Amino acid sequence: MFTAKRGRLAAVAAVAVGAVVALAGCASGDPLDSGNSADEASATLVIGSQDYYSNEIIAEIYAQALESNGFTVDRQFKIGQREVYLPEIESGTIDVFPEYTGSLLQVLKENAAGGTADETYAQLQDELPEGLSVLDMASATDQNSWTVTQAFADKYSLTDIASLADVTEPITVGGPSELQTRPYGPTTLTEKYGIPIAGFTPIEDGGGPLTIKALVDNDIQITNVYTASPNIKSDSLVALDDPDGLFFADNVVPLVSDKVDEKAADVLNAVSAALTAEDLVSLNSESVNDELSAEKIAAAWLEQANLF
Amino acid sequence: MNLFQDALNWILDPANYAGPGGIPVRLVEHLVFTVAAVLMACAIAIPVGFLIGHTGRGRSLAVATSGGLRAIPTLGLLTLVALWVGIGLGAPSVALTVLAIPPILAGAYAGFEAIDRSVIDSARSVGMSESQIVRTVEIPLGMPLLIAGIRSATLQVIATATLAAYVADIGLGRFLFAGLKTRDYAEMLGGSLLVILLALTLEGIFTVMQRLVVPRGVASGRTPVDRARSARPVPGMDPAITKGTH
Numbered sequence: 001m002f003t004a005k006r007g008r009l010a011a012v013a014a015v016a017v018g019a020v021v022a023l024a025g026c027a028s029g030d031p032l033d034s035g036n037s038a039d040e041a042s043a044t045l046v047i048g049s050q051d052y053y054s055n056e057i058i059a060e061i062y063a064q065a066l067e068s069n070g071f072t073v074d075r076q077f078k079i080g081q082r083e084v085y086l087p088e089i090e091s092g093t094i095d096v097f098p099e100y101t102g103s104l105l106q107v108l109k110e111n112a113a114g115g116t117a118d119e120t121y122a123q124l125q126d127e128l129p130e131g132l133s134v135l136d137m138a139s140a141t142d143q144n145s146w147t148v149t150q151a152f153a154d155k156y157s158l159t160d161i162a163s164l165a166d167v168t169e170p171i172t173v174g175g176p177s178e179l180q181t182r183p184y185g186p187t188t189l190t191e192k193y194g195i196p197i198a199g200f201t202p203i204e205d206g207g208g209p210l211t212i213k214a215l216v217d218n219d220i221q222i223t224n225v226y227t228a229s230p231n232i233k234s235d236s237l238v239a240l241d242d243p244d245g246l247f248f249a250d251n252v253v254p255l256v257s258d259k260v261d262e263k264a265a266d267v268l269n270a271v272s273a274a275l276t277a278e279d280l281v282s283l284n285s286e287s288v289n290d291e292l293s294a295e296k297i298a299a300a301w302l303e304q305a306n307l308f
Numbered sequence: 309m310n311l312f313q314d315a316l317n318w319i320l321d322p323a324n325y326a327g328p329g330g331i332p333v334r335l336v337e338h339l340v341f342t343v344a345a346v347l348m349a350c351a352i353a354i355p356v357g358f359l360i361g362h363t364g365r366g367r368s369l370a371v372a373t374s375g376g377l378r379a380i381p382t383l384g385l386l387t388l389v390a391l392w393v394g395i396g397l398g399a400p401s402v403a404l405t406v407l408a409i410p411p412i413l414a415g416a417y418a419g420f421e422a423i424d425r426s427v428i429d430s431a432r433s434v435g436m437s438e439s440q441i442v443r444t445v446e447i448p449l450g451m452p453l454l455i456a457g458i459r460s461a462t463l464q465v466i467a468t469a470t471l472a473a474y475v476a477d478i479g480l481g482r483f484l485f486a487g488l489k490t491r492d493y494a495e496m497l498g499g500s501l502l503v504i505l506l507a508l509t510l511e512g513i514f515t516v517m518q519r520l521v522v523p524r525g526v527a528s529g530r531t532p533v534d535r536a537r538s539a540r541p542v543p544g545m546d547p548a549i550t551k552g553t554h
Contacts, residue, residue: 083491174395177482178489203395204474204485210387214395 045259048085048094049077052206053294054142054228054284058098058252060298061271066096068308069267077294082107090129092257096268099255101137102248103144106183117141117249124253135254135268138275142228143250144184145239149215153238160241162193164222170198174211174220177202184246192246212237228277230285252280267308274305314494315501324498329482335502338479342466345401349408349461354454357416361450362442370417374410382407382468390475400472407468408461415457419450451521459514466507470499480506 045066049059056077063073076094079085086107088094101120105112108127114120121137128134146161153159156167164171173179173186180186180200189195201220203211212231214220225232227239252275254268279301286297302308318324324331360366382403390399423446431445473481483499486492 176489177486180486181490199477201395201477202473202475202482202485204489205387210390210395210475213391217394219395 044072044074045095045264046074046076046093047096048079048088049075049098050082050085051078051080053287054226054280055098057283057287057294057297058275058280059096060294061275061301062096062098062254062268064295064298064302065267065271065308066264068302069263071264071267089132089255089257092131095257095259096264097255099134099253100142100250101134101253102250104253104255106248112248114245114248116245117251120249121251121253128255131258133256135256135260135265136272137251137253138272140228140252140275140277140280141250142226142252142280144224144247145227145242146184146189146222146246147215147225147232147237147239148222149218150236150238152218152221153240158238158240160243161189161246162244164189164195164240165193167195167221169221171196171221172199172201172219173197174201174203174214174223176204176206179224188246192244228280228284230281230288233281233285234289270307274307279305311493311497315497318494318498319501331502334480334482335506338466338469338481338503338506341397341400341472341479342404342462342469345404345465345469346408346412346458346462348401348405349412349465350458352405353409353412354416357413357454358420358442358447360413361417361420362438362446364421367417370413374413377406378410380406383471383474386471386474395475397472397476397478399475400469400478403471404465404469408465411457411461411464412454413457415454415460416450418457419453420446422453423449448523449526451523452518455514455518455521459511459518462510462514463507466510467503470503 047059047063047066049056059075059077063075066073079088079094082103085094085097089097101117101124102114105114105120105124105127108124108129112123112127114123117137121134124134146164148158156163158164158167173189180202186197186200190197201214203214203220203223205211207223207225207229211220211223211225212235215223215237216235225237225239231237232239252272254272256265256268260268283297283301286292286300287294319331327333356370360370385406386399386403389402393399427449428441428445431441436444469479470481470484472479473485480499480503483495483502487494487496487499
């Protein structure tokens, strides 16, 4: 009996120690480190994209444009959020990535000044790490915004963010967890504009259907929706004006490595020159509402834009 | 950088204990929400399980249904329900209840089935009514397996209840999502450790409970339970008695 009990105790202890060792093991390494593979055939350009459908469409446009100009490309799409892929680009595993000027700047320099589209672009060029550069930016933007329903905006005659201070009912902010701590988050609304915020409701689908439904159902009153979202039109939402530049301008821009030569840069710059804000909304709409693949949407846009 | 150490520091940091988003509040929310979901599942699964166990009918249907329920991805179900009823506690409640039903249902009917048929036959032969048999014989004898089912359901729910934070401001899942999204991996791991701690605590409570619910007569005898059904139906007996035999 005694030995059986001790045996069991030993087994429990062994499992416990094993668990701690295993946890410590996975905790001490960098969870996002995936090794290096920088020195591959230099002829192939690796194109990455975020795990965001709109970003993937732009990446696919880059890929097809480069392909029709004789480049070999390797598509590494849907990598995830900026936190995940930025180290990959810096280590040289990815050569071309569709980015957004303001959001990228804020990651590279936490207390960046921001400003207009051109100011943001200029600051971004200064902050880029060695070996990386941005090509010309497009006029297309896809930026964060404080968004309300048309009905809510009409009720309180809302036009810009500051006018939210006139709202007399409690305002609940909804959105993904990170929104709560972002520089343009609920705290700033209260401190800068005196807007009373009743609470924060987490909805973790990143401005997806659950967030839109919560807004339309009036479960939440404001949320962060990307300005190129087709939902703004299809669900009658209003992105409030941001005259003070609370959100940075987020123009679409290709982030590239040294491996992108002048010829490839010309191709990408031609794409950026043609990509307008309206184009981006309709590209997104084709994905969300018509459920077309990124490949088809990109091919159709390149043809219609008369590129390559 | 040792994340594990950081996570422990995060758990021990007094700053994380204050206010409506502090660790104690989240722990209580998580626990209450878990208990509520398990109780809802119990309210559905136990009566159905007892009925199946007592009559011996519908077992294959129950096995197939609960097998199907087990295969439903909880996040998918949660999103689907949330698109229908909106954000808040409704969708996670439904999803977690569905998650908890199969083990409890299985525990309820398996507890009845594991009883030696001769015990039930003798209860019937001394003149007990069907409801008496259920209340005084089958439920007490089946209790250990039922508690085991509830235990396994609770463990699943307590880990999965982190998903409630996907659409509602509740529970320890808030630390996981917030930590993940803001690259605060210490917070994320710290939140996970709290979930593990909570699960282990409940496991301990259930272990004690499982011992306590064994009827005194069974506990003192502790003869190996003969799981076989009564081998030969006694001729001339009421057919209802042999219903449990296969």
